[in-house]
Amino acid sequence: MHKTKLEKYLLANQLIADDKLHAAKQAANKAQQTLVAFLVKHKKISANKLACAVASVFNLPQVNLLKYSIAKLPLKLVPARLIMQTNILPLAQQHDRLDVALIDPCDLKSIDIIKFHTGMKLNIFIARYDNLQQLIQQVVTKGSTEELDVSYTPVHAHQENYNLNFADNSDEPLIRFINHIIEDAICNKASDIHFEVYEQYCRVRFRQDGILREVTKPPQHIASRIASRLKIMAKLDISERRLPQDGHCKIKINHQMVEARASSCPTTFGEKIVLRLLNNNNVLRGIQQLDFNQKQQDAFINAINQPQGLILVTGPTGSGKTVTLYAALQYLNKIEKNIATIEDPVEINLNNVNQVNVKVKAGLTFAKALRAFLRQDPDIIMVGEIRDFETAEIAIKAAQTGHLVISTLHTNSALEALTRLRNMGIAPYNIISSIILITAQRLVRKLCPHCKQEHKVSALMRKQFNFPAETVIYNAVGCQHCVNGYSGRIAIHEVLSVNEDFCEPIFKGENTFVLEKIAKRNGFVILQQAALEKVIQGVTSIQEIYRVIGY
Numbered sequence: 001m002h003k004t005k006l007e008k009y010l011l012a013n014q015l016i017a018d019d020k021l022h023a024a025k026q027a028a029n030k031a032q033q034t035l036v037a038f039l040v041k042h043k044k045i046s047a048n049k050l051a052c053a054v055a056s057v058f059n060l061p062q063v064n065l066l067k068y069s070i071a072k073l074p075l076k077l078v079p080a081r082l083i084m085q086t087n088i089l090p091l092a093q094q095h096d097r098l099d100v101a102l103i104d105p106c107d108l109k110s111i112d113i114i115k116f117h118t119g120m121k122l123n124i125f126i127a128r129y130d131n132l133q134q135l136i137q138q139v140v141t142k143g144s145t146e147e148l149d150v151s152y153t154p155v156h157a158h159q160e161n162y163n164l165n166f167a168d169n170s171d172e173p174l175i176r177f178i179n180h181i182i183e184d185a186i187c188n189k190a191s192d193i194h195f196e197v198y199e200q201y202c203r204v205r206f207r208q209d210g211i212l213r214e215v216t217k218p219p220q221h222i223a224s225r226i227a228s229r230l231k232i233m234a235k236l237d238i239s240e241r242r243l244p245q246d247g248h249c250k251i252k253i254n255h256q257m258v259e260a261r262a263s264s265c266p267t268t269f270g271e272k273i274v275l276r277l278l279n280n281n282n283v284l285r286g287i288q289q290l291d292f293n294q295k296q297q298d299a300f301i302n303a304i305n306q307p308q309g310l311i312l313v314t315g316p317t318g319s320g321k322t323v324t325l326y327a328a329l330q331y332l333n334k335i336e337k338n339i340a341t342i343e344d345p346v347e348i349n350l351n352n353v354n355q356v357n358v359k360v361k362a363g364l365t366f367a368k369a370l371r372a373f374l375r376q377d378p379d380i381i382m383v384g385e386i387r388d389f390e391t392a393e394i395a396i397k398a399a400q401t402g403h404l405v406i407s408t409l410h411t412n413s414a415l416e417a418l419t420r421l422r423n424m425g426i427a428p429y430n431i432i433s434s435i436i437l438i439t440a441q442r443l444v445r446k447l448c449p450h451c452k453q454e455h456k457v458s459a460l461m462r463k464q465f466n467f468p469a470e471t472v473i474y475n476a477v478g479c480q481h482c483v484n485g486y487s488g489r490i491a492i493h494e495v496l497s498v499n500e501d502f503c504e505p506i507f508k509g510e511n512t513f514v515l516e517k518i519a520k521r522n523g524f525v526i527l528q529q530a531a532l533e534k535v536i537q538g539v540t541s542i543q544e545i546y547r548v549i550g551y
Helices: 005-012 018-030 035-041 047-058 080-086 108-118 129-142 171-187 220-233 294-304 321-332 366-373 389-400 414-424 428-434 459-465 500-508 512-521 527-536 542-548
Strands: 089-094 097-102 121-126 147-150 192-197 202-208 211-216 245-253 256-267 270-278 309-314 339-343 354-357 380-383 404-409 435-447 453-455 473-475 486-497
Touching (some): 035 047, 080 108, 089 129, 108 121, 108 220, 171 220, 202 220, 294 486, 321 380, 321 404, 339 366, 414 428, 527 542
Parallel strands (some): 309 404, 339 380
Antiparallel strands (some): 192 202, 192 270, 202 211
């Protein structure tokens, strides 16, 4: 087998046996590490001997880090987060060159990250691993390891605010541009930031209240630099541009911490990056803040107080299902309960709740994690989504054997969830014996109270929607306080309690029309009716109901 110059040196100087070197190479490849990183981290060779070997083979100078103090290091050039990520420590600046200490000159990915961030050429010095880690730990203790700390001045999303000089290759205007975009998105309560690249231009869009709007078009030639900067923030591989990647970062704004989930995807003309801004205040709500009416809220609380059974929250992506699940978990989170969640991904960390991230590539699926949880003495299990028969079957068995299971399902209505489970292959008697409640929901934009305009209800509209004669509704107008006449969103729900009236119809496989008639006899209110109540109350508009729910 071909051996590198370093491997030959290690063998020739009897620093490691041939069989152990072969095993180390295989283990390093499996762990996606370089050989040097693996050897030093697993103490296969002493830190001093390995540093001498690397310096000799690559003809690089060694440095004694015990002589350095972090007070004299140029830490402003490289943030603590990147030092910890790359295991590269800046030592001194000499004009356009930066002296750095590292253990592995073959780690080109980390070297490229430091080069890109500083815009400087590097003078590489080899250090002992233990000394390097000791100094890096002091740096980390002094600073922050994960935060992008930017000063925040509230701004408005107009293109002229983003006009910066990109004529040179300096990173400073690019970093200020991205910081400015993120600040503006947080100020405008955007949930997502889309960085997109096309043949002639780039585009940045915010998703506000569920609607995307364009905020600026930076020049196309900086697209790759924008993507690289965002990927560094999210700890993604900047050298990988052919495959999608997912990561996250934390953004500190005036002592407020906002988490961001990053997703990169290769497109025809470059990489599209989407930042999902995860604001804990928006996700963590009490049940009283979920916009249920009183009857719906009572039914929901009664269901989650049951000792066992399956509760399903349905709706399309972006309809607020996660907010409802987290509200239920917070309500149930008591010292005497063992609560476990399986999510893809975990969006908010909950105290005293055992949360697991699905990792499909590693073989950790919803079904596999759910099986593991059942051996951990759980009281309450939250499954982020039921996607297949295997997950559905285990969730239902858990609900039948003394556990309360809460999950989501992608269906358009509560009643369709029953049909969907049947189509997955779940036997009707298992559906009847496990499900206790299904809620479907949507998010609709609220009319701006400053500019909404009264609209006359025509005779045709009154007949179509069965509005009372004295009904007053409102239309969106638009002012400085809102976006196109809307400000914020409210949830619309339909809540179905599955009782004994449904047993025979479900067992017979009746369609949703028959099931809906039975549900309405028990006071069930469909989404469209619940939405029209918000229109009559002046909360939203007919046009918004058509857009989100239809009629």
